Amino acid sequence: MTPKEMLLAVANVYGIRDEVAELVADKPDAYTPDSLSNLLRTSREAMGLQRETIHFRGGLSRSQISYYENKHSKNPGLRSLTALADGYGLPLWLVLCTALGDIRPLRDPAPGAERKPVQPPVRKRKRPAGFSGSTDRPKAA
Structure with missing residues (x-):
């Protein structure tokens, strides 16, 4: 992607692509x-x-x-x-x-292969022995 194309892509996000395209239309691409x-x-x-x-x-x-x-x-x-x-x-x-x-990429997917999103494994937290699930703490005397 050239700097001009990148600038136009960013301008598109902000909704000003046409104005920026007009400004850079006659400008040569910078060294990439x-x-x-x-x-x-x-x-x-x-x-x-x-x-x-x-x-x-x-x-x-x-x-x-x-x-x-x-x-x-x-x-x-x-x-x-x-x-x-x-x-x-x-x-x-x-x-x-x-x-x-x-x-x-480390390896190219097979042609026509569908990429599936990778989800991290869900870990269950281990509860300390004797934990009843209550968050009430004994009051100090």
Whole structure:
């Protein structure tokens, strides 16, 4: 999904899609990175930053930064993505959208298969021995 399409989708939620579509109709799409690692690496190189600077800005270790830039992370957490956005000086929405584009399902469902919602198992609480179900407590003398 391009940034323009995403903007239009958000505008649709707020009921202003037509107005926004009119505003962005003649605007070219911005650069959309194909992966999180490409976004991070090209942004750092374009700004002339070193990993040390990003380390101090975002609070990530230099090895973590290298790990994300070299396509080793499959599903980074929200805290890591927020720290990456801070460190690289990028908008959080761009980092999130790019990371979400990188995420792949673990396995594809069979063609035509219906997906059923997964419900967590219900656990029954164990009651202490001798519990009668009454919440009355004896009054202190």
